[in-house]
Amino acid sequence: MASTANVESTQARPWLSRFRKPEALTGYFLISPAVFLMLVLLAYPFVLAVWISLTDRVLGEPGKFIWLGNFLKLLQDSLFLQTVWNSFVYTISTVFLKMLLGVILALLLNQDIPCRNLVRGLILMPWIVPTSLSVLTWLWMFDSLFSVVNYILLGAGLISKKVPWLGDPLWAMVSVIIVNTWRGLPFFAVSFLAGLMTIPRELYEAAEVDGALRFRQFWHITLPLLQPVIAVVVLFSTIWTFADFQIVYILTHGGPINATQIFATMAYDVALVAGRIGEGSAISLFLFPALLVVIILMLKYLRRE
Amino acid sequence: MGQRKTRSGETGRNLSRRKFLGVTAGATAALSFGTFIRSGQGAASLKILTWSNTLNAMDDTLREQAKQYTKEKGVDVAFEFINQTDLPTKTAAAVESGAGPDIITTWSDGAHLHDKALIDVSDIAESLGKQLKGWTNIGQDIGLVGKVWKAVPWGIIPICVTYRTDWCKEVGYEKFPDTYDDLLVMSKKLKDKGHPVGFALGRAIGDGNQSHYPIFWAFGGMEAKKDGKTVAINSPETAKAVDWRRRLFKEAETEDVLSWDDSSNNRAFLAEAVSVTGNAASIYWAEKKNAPQLREVTNHALWPQGPAGRFGYSTAMGLGIFRFSKSQKEAKEFITWLMQPKQYSAWIGVGEGQIAGLANFYEDDPVWKKDPKLEVIRQIPKYVRMPGYPAPPSRPAAEAMVKYVLVNMFARACKGMSTAETIKIAENELKEIYAKA
Numbered sequence: 001m002a003s004t005a006n007v008e009s010t011q012a013r014p015w016l017s018r019f020r021k022p023e024a025l026t027g028y029f030l031i032s033p034a035v036f037l038m039l040v041l042l043a044y045p046f047v048l049a050v051w052i053s054l055t056d057r058v059l060g061e062p063g064k065f066i067w068l069g070n071f072l073k074l075l076q077d078s079l080f081l082q083t084v085w086n087s088f089v090y091t092i093s094t095v096f097l098k099m100l101l102g103v104i105l106a107l108l109l110n111q112d113i114p115c116r117n118l119v120r121g122l123i124l125m126p127w128i129v130p131t132s133l134s135v136l137t138w139l140w141m142f143d144s145l146f147s148v149v150n151y152i153l154l155g156a157g158l159i160s161k162k163v164p165w166l167g168d169p170l171w172a173m174v175s176v177i178i179v180n181t182w183r184g185l186p187f188f189a190v191s192f193l194a195g196l197m198t199i200p201r202e203l204y205e206a207a208e209v210d211g212a213l214r215f216r217q218f219w220h221i222t223l224p225l226l227q228p229v230i231a232v233v234v235l236f237s238t239i240w241t242f243a244d245f246q247i248v249y250i251l252t253h254g255g256p257i258n259a260t261q262i263f264a265t266m267a268y269d270v271a272l273v274a275g276r277i278g279e280g281s282a283i284s285l286f287l288f289p290a291l292l293v294v295i296i297l298m299l300k301y302l303r304r305e
Numbered sequence: 306m307g308q309r310k311t312r313s314g315e316t317g318r319n320l321s322r323r324k325f326l327g328v329t330a331g332a333t334a335a336l337s338f339g340t341f342i343r344s345g346q347g348a349a350s351l352k353i354l355t356w357s358n359t360l361n362a363m364d365d366t367l368r369e370q371a372k373q374y375t376k377e378k379g380v381d382v383a384f385e386f387i388n389q390t391d392l393p394t395k396t397a398a399a400v401e402s403g404a405g406p407d408i409i410t411t412w413s414d415g416a417h418l419h420d421k422a423l424i425d426v427s428d429i430a431e432s433l434g435k436q437l438k439g440w441t442n443i444g445q446d447i448g449l450v451g452k453v454w455k456a457v458p459w460g461i462i463p464i465c466v467t468y469r470t471d472w473c474k475e476v477g478y479e480k481f482p483d484t485y486d487d488l489l490v491m492s493k494k495l496k497d498k499g500h501p502v503g504f505a506l507g508r509a510i511g512d513g514n515q516s517h518y519p520i521f522w523a524f525g526g527m528e529a530k531k532d533g534k535t536v537a538i539n540s541p542e543t544a545k546a547v548d549w550r551r552r553l554f555k556e557a558e559t560e561d562v563l564s565w566d567d568s569s570n571n572r573a574f575l576a577e578a579v580s581v582t583g584n585a586a587s588i589y590w591a592e593k594k595n596a597p598q599l600r601e602v603t604n605h606a607l608w609p610q611g612p613a614g615r616f617g618y619s620t621a622m623g624l625g626i627f628r629f630s631k632s633q634k635e636a637k638e639f640i641t642w643l644m645q646p647k648q649y650s651a652w653i654g655v656g657e658g659q660i661a662g663l664a665n666f667y668e669d670d671p672v673w674k675k676d677p678k679l680e681v682i683r684q685i686p687k688y689v690r691m692p693g694y695p696a697p698p699s700r701p702a703a704e705a706m707v708k709y710v711l712v713n714m715f716a717r718a719c720k721g722m723s724t725a726e727t728i729k730i731a732e733n734e735l736k737e738i739y740a741k742a
Contacts, residue, residue, distance in 0.1 A: 058700065060400040060422040077737050078730075079708060144561035145573055167507065167564030169720075253508030256563045257713045257720070273393045274704035275418045276741070277401075 053281035063278055070282035079258060080266065080283065087262045087287075089173065090248075091241040094180040095234055101181065102188025102233075103226075107218075109189065110196045120193070127186035135250040138179045142166050142251070169259030172252050176260050179247050184240075188233055195229035196222065228302055235298045242287055263287065349635045350381035354395060354406035356622075357386035359587050362655045370648050378642075380635050390510070399627065407630035408640065411623040414691060414698035416447060416456035423455045423625040429637050430454035433644050437664035443689040444663035446698060447621045456623025457640050458663035460653070463685035464515040464619040466609075467574060467588050468581040471602040472500045481606035485523060485549055488609050492557030492581065500580035502557050503573055505565035506716045511620065512567050513712045516583035518618035518692060521546050521711055523611025528705060528735055533696030536739050538714075539732045542613070547715060547724045554719035563716060575599065583608075585619075586658035586682060605658075605681040607688065617688040621663060658682040701739045710734045 053070055057063025074080045109120055126134060141148050142165035153159045165175045199222065207217045245264035248254060254261035254269070263283055271280020353371075358364050364386050371382040385406065387395060392412050399405030400422040409415070409423075416423060430448060434440050440448070444458030468481055476494035492502045505512040525542030529535055554562070561573070570582040575596060582588075592600035608617050624643075626636045642648065646666070653660050654672045658679040662670065663686060673683040692711075693702025705711070714731035718724060 059397050060419050073741075078733060079737075143572075144564045144569060145576060145578055164560050164564060167560055167562070172564070252564075253510075253566070255508035255709065255713075256506070257716050258709070269707045270704070272397045273707040275397070275700060276704070277397070279741075 049281045049285060052278055053285050055278045057278040059275040059277055066278075070279050071286065074279070074282060074286065079261070082258055083261045083263060083266045083283075084286075086173070086258075086260060087242060090177060090180070090244075090260070090262055091238060093177050094184065094241055095237050097177070097181045098184045098188045098237060099230065099234060101185055102192050103230075105185065105189035106192035106196055107222075109193050120190075123189055124186045126183050127190075131183060131246045132250060134183065135179060135247050138175075138182075139166075139251055142175055166252055167256060169257055172256055172260050176248050176251055179251065180241065180244065183247065184237060188237070191229055191233045192226060195226045199225045231298060231302060235295065238294070239291060242291065243284075349632045351383070351408060351632055351636055351639055352406040353382070353384045353408040353410075353624075354392075354399070355384060355386060355410040356389040356392055356412070358656075358659070360590060360656055360659050363652060363659060366652050366655050370643065370652070374639060374642060378638070380632075380639065382639060403629045405627065405629075407627060407632050407636045409625050409627060410459070411447065411456040411625045413447065413620050413622075414693075414703045416623050416625055417450055417698045418700060418703060419625070420450040420453075420455045422628055424628050424630075424633055425453050425455070426457055426626060426637065426640070427454040429641050430457050433457060433641060433664065437644070437666035439665050441663050441665060441686045441689075443619075443621050443686055443691065446691045447663075448623050456625040457644065459622045459624045459644075460660040461619050461621040461663055461686050461689065462511075462585050462659065463661045463682045463689075464512070464583060464585050464617065465681055465685055466581060466606040467584045468604060468606060469500070469602055470604050472498070472580045481604070483609055485520065485609045485611050488581075489549065489553055489556070492553060495580045496557040501559050501578075502553070502581035503559070503562050503565070503570055503579040504553075504583050505567070505570055506554075506562045506712060506719060507565040507569070508709060508712075509565055509567045509569070510707070512565070512570055512583060513709065514692070514706055515618045515620070517550075517712050517715055518690070518694075519608040519616045519688075520550060520611070520715075522616040522618075522690060522694060523608070523613055524549065525611070525613035527695060528693060528702065528711070529696055529739060531695045533693065533699050533702075534739060534742065536732060536735045538735055539728050543728055544724050545612075547718045547727060550715045551718045551724075563719070574603075586656075586679070589678065590657065590659065604678050607681055607684060615688050616690055616694075617685055618692070619685060619689050621689065621691075661686050699742065701735075701742045704738050704741075705735055708734065708738070710738070 052063075054065060054067060055063040056066050056069065105123065109116070109123065113119060140146070144162075144164065144167055147162065147165060149165065150159070150162045153163070164171055166172050203221050203225075204217055207221060212220070243264055244262065245268065248260050248262055248265050249268070252260045254265040263286065267280045267284040270283060271277045355367075364384070367384050371384055374380065374382050389412070392410065395405070396409055396412075396415065396419065399409065400419050409419075411419070411423075430440075431454070440458055443461065448454050448456045448458045466481065472495060473479075473481065473491065476491060476498060478491050482488040482491050495502060504516040506517075507513060521543070524546035526540065526546050527537050527542075530537045561569070565573075570579065570584055571588050571591065573579045574582055574584070574588050575591060577599070586605070589600065589603055589605070592603060608615060624640050626633055626640075630636055644664075649662065649667065650670055650672070653662060653667065653670060654675075657672060657675060661667070661682060668683060668686075673679050691698040691702070692706040693699050696702070710731050714727050717727040717730065
């Protein structure tokens with residue numbers, strides 16, 4: 001009762017008066033380091049990047065404000081258009097594969113299998129190992145001369161000549177998709193597994209009593225109840241994959257013939273190597289408005305759920 | 306028990322939390338102030354950011370020389386060695402933040418890209434030029450921005466042809482071919498014998514570009530005219546270079562080259578999977594330790610001649626001084642000292658062909674007499690040009706290089722695209738890039 005009265009009295013006064021309460025002041029004081037860190041480490045670099053993307057700045061020179069000039073120029077840049085296409089192919093394929101395989105893996109891990117906890121722990125390995133190190137191993141596995149993958153496939157008689165993993169435009173895209181899927185799959189599987197474990201057992205028992213088969217149980221119980229988790233994981237993964245750098249940079253540097261050039265690798269080349277930081281920032285921020293809309297819609301959907 | 310007493314007992318009263326914080330803050334402030342005062346008044350110090358040489362021994366020599374300089378002149382000198390691919394990022398960070406090393410290694414066209422952040426070093430570049438019998442063309446290309454020296458030419462990583470003498474002899478070539486037409490004939494014979502040749506066509510920022518600009522120029526191709534503005538790649542000369550490259554790929558290489566990065570050709574050569582490749586002396590060096598039997602049958606050759614002459618493209622480095630440096634005078638003195646024959650010869654001597662000088666004086670350095678197989682490397686600097694040639698190095702030329710416009714033009718042809726079509730794509734890409742200038 002006392003707390004209700006307190007809330008009512010606070011609401012009755014002008015909002016500034018809240019600051020007079022010592023506990024409110026302490027509250028603001030306590031969150032101020034976090035706010036400060038957010039401002040310095042997130043807001044400032046972001047606002048700066050937006051500002052730079054609206055200028056024709058090159059390294060070491062101030063540059064002029066050119067409104068959306070960089071973005072409009074990029075739309076006429078053939079290499080950039082190819083980069084946009086590559087980024088979408090890369091992101092959509094990897095997120096779809098990770099989602100599909102993630103659900104399957106989570107369902108398997110949710111069964112009573114021997115050494116279940118050990119297997120669950122091992123599944124996380126690709127996610128735990130530093131990306132640059134694991135991708136270097138993949139680079140060796142796809143090496144044009146010494147590819148162990150080719151060696152095994154040839155030995156097993158599955159292929160008759162070496163697959164040019166990183167040398168052919170199509171295979172190079174396949175290679176980076178494979179590695180990204182391998183790397184991101186544990187995050188999907190473990191998140192889905194956590195979601196699966198929260199689904200009440202009674203629902204399945206009731207379905208069994210009604211005579212529903214496993215697939216119908218999955219379709220009508222598991223999937224709908226897993227949907228919020230899938231939505232969040234897919235959202236995060238989409239953002240991360242659009243911003244991915246390490247896998248492509250280490251495996252292909254965006255090649256061959258720009259076949260795997262994506263936003264981050266192109267932004268790196270243009271901004272840091274060629275020194276056009278205005279244009280480079282525009283490349284990395286190009287998808288920001290679209291992603292922002294997706295994020296808002298997804299979050300709204302999640303709140304409704 | 307004793308511990309508890311200390312916490313809540315006498316010590317607790319004498320040193321309250323507030324007092325403790327006060328004392329700590331005071332001490333930190335005093336220490337910082339001391340450091341601040343020292344940094345303003347104390348002995349000068351120099352920081353030099355440079356690449357980490359594939360040959361550690363060369364970096365060790367520089368470290369030793371820095372120590373020696375500190376001892377002799379009382380100026381603290383410290384080299385920071387970083388991966389070559391991180392150099393652009395670190396340089397960009399220093400230029401943008403206005404803080405960082407005093408001396409920077411300008412990588413290829415670095416002095417042109419960052420000229421506003423670098424001070425005029427014409428005084429020392431000119432006096433060193435006089436002392437060391439003048440600068441080579443490539444030395445001037447990388448150091449001179451307009452008429453002002455923005456970097457002192459430091460050295461070049463000479464890229465030449467590395468080949469297997471025994472296999473070339475097997476197909477009837479005692480000497481390495483001197484023209485691209487002859488090279489094509491020999492390469493086909495080599496592949497027929499099971500020894501393909503290989504020039505990187507993947508995203509090998511070094512070997513890919515450094516193997517293909519020389520071919521392109523030798524046939525008379527140019528990205529832009531001498532004015533550095535008019536794109537001129539769409540020409541019969543370029544078409545000849547593309548046709549030649551396609552034939553080499555089809556007749557004498559394996560598909561692997563399309564995925565090669567900078568280290569692939571070294572590995573392939575050492576694994577005896579290729580007979581001819583474009584590389585620095587690093588293969589020859591690696592053989593010294595790991596495959597002495599291969600060293601016997603490995604040699605170097607200049608890039609062949611084409612209708613327009615003989616060309617090369619190798620990464621050349623300069624030493625520039627940042628405008629924000631507080632020790633500009635000391636930096637100039639150190640660079641002058643580092644370029645003196647005593648220090649410089651010791652450095653390139655350890656490299657045995659890994660680095661060549663950019664001053665004419667160093668063409669006669671004792672290092673070139675150590676091994677007859679280094680003779681070719683000695684000659685390389687005089688044929689080297691920078692991307693953008695015949696125009697001076699520029700931001701568009703640098704951008705075209707990092708975007709692999711030229712390498713991709715050749716790679717598309719090798720993958721089956723028509724000559725006219727692949728040149729047209731390269732032309733459009735160059736027009737987009739040069740339009741920004």
